Amino acid sequence: MAETRPRTLFDKIWDSHVVERLPDGTCLLYIDRHLVHEVTSPQAFEGLRMAGRQVRRPDATFAVADHNVPTSDRSAGIAEPESRIQVETLEKNVAEFGVPYFPLLDARQGIVHIVGPEQGISQPGMTIVCGDSHTSTHGALGALAFGIGTSEVEHVLATQTLLQKPAKNMLVRVDGALPLGCTAKDIILAIIGRIGTAGGTGHVIEYAGEAIRALDMAGRMTICNMSIEGGARAGLIAPDETTFAYIKGRPHAPKGEAWDRAVAWWKSLPSDEGASYDTTIVINAPDIVPLVTWGTSPEDVVPVTGAVPDPANESSEARRAAKQRMLDYMGLTPGQRMQDIAVDVVFIGSCTNGRIEDIRAAAAVAKGRKVVSGVRAMVVPGSGLVKEAAEAEGLDKVLIEAGFEWREAGCSMCLGMNPDQLKPGQRCASTSNRNFEGRQGPGGRTHLMSPAMAAAAAVTGRLTDVRELAR
């Protein structure tokens, strides 16, 4: 290719996957890995069947059930009939089309975005798609990963390609070191608070800077995961030694000579010196504090030490009305201290914060403390393997001892499709990614935060600055 201009990581991955460029700039993009789950795939497989089409590359496709599965004992199967049908439909489809599948009782089952990296399925430089918007998670490995709708799921199953227009490049640089008590979750909440939920629309966000480089893979996945809450379909972090060390030895990672060739290619992927971005945002990490959301949009963030904002300060009547509506829904009053807000439920899990590192952080806070009486606190590992790892470290005992429920892997109360739902009016400290009205159950009220902060809320019964517990 005669390409000489400095390119971004996104440009490089994009260019290396273009099968054909159509006259209007739309590209037929080759897809390396396709992850499939039970909720957004049945209609796609049905479409294939009706048209007499095959799955083009079953070897590049992986399926797992996660959204709809119970997180209590599942040895007796799924009680809820509609959920059972959806999972059974997936099982029937993967068998018919020859797609690899991690069954419900397999330790490798879990949330699709936890499973992909964990199995080494997701690798740098790849294009990865899934019928789920949080596919952006896999960008933490330096892959171009984004969510697609069911029609596109069918398109990828049939052709292993997608019709796409190139996105714009956005750089979010997080300079300096993150203060103690702050986590990757606080970084991404700070970013979304700054750019807003539509700030990244039409863009792919590349996260860079000292604070990002210092993160482990779990933290990087937390950041890329919530790119979609900032409006961007994908987030990316350049692969480095941390990435390579994470991937090495995983079941689907390249081995032997292929590993060396892969690493050599991966090292060529980071953005070139002088590559240009359509938008650049700089955040100063030392200024970041532990954050929580107060409203029903992920951009509604405040420091946990702060107070509920006053809609009167909004710039327009429409915005005032929107914020007032949120306060009414959330049952909050302007000026109320965030730390005075009592919670009913604590949810630790999801593809944002359901990895072993997150469970360690929660257990560290829970150790030697008790969940306040009347608060329901649940920990839902992101995969069966995360659960096993936590149990090997004795974290399950620490959490159960403190009064947390220790559950089976799945999406659970992140979206409340299974029985794990908030009741109307219940307030939840949650490590998930969306605080939309009714997201965790009809009428439920969600405050987003890091795992350590959620655990702190469980043991105090209110939103709490985790740094105070550490003192």
Add this chain to the structure above:
Amino acid sequence: MQPFTTLTGIAAPLPQPNVDTDKIIPARFLKTILRTGLGKNLFDTLRYRPDGSENPDFILNREPYRKAEILIAGPNFGCGSSREHAPWALLDFGIRCVIAPDFADIFFNNCFKNGILPIKLPQEVCDALLADAELGANARLTVDLERQVVVRPNGEEIRFEVDPFRKHCLLNGLDDIGQTMAHAPKIDAFETRRRAEQPWL
């Protein structure tokens, strides 16, 4: 896919910003394995009260908007999840065109795949269309995709932009997969080269 050519119909105003896909169709209705039947749960939490009865204040529960075919929405419409159930629910209700200042990317794409036309127009223009929509049955809008215009009840024509390829597909009701299949030799060649150069992929 049903082609989209010209649509004349009642437009419902829904000006609130950031209407997310959980609002369009809450997750608990995603357990279906079909594309149809979601219309009754479109905007479920806005449309029904906790006891299941209709909320009389919600726009789609009022005449003539029960028969709305066009939605005039607020900024960042369709943000949140990738669920195609959102356009399926709109379509099943009977809405074939959504006009808003801007849309979330995935939802925007998903609309085209289902014969729904999403139109981006500046906020001031949307405000004028919202005012038209408030007039109800006396004020039908016409959306002419071929000419790329929205015709207001007063006859004024508002031009909109649409990607030429997507326009072509919508006008003819074309399914992307069939078209991509025509490029199969190129995909084969790409895969062959890939297997030689980067076998781990």
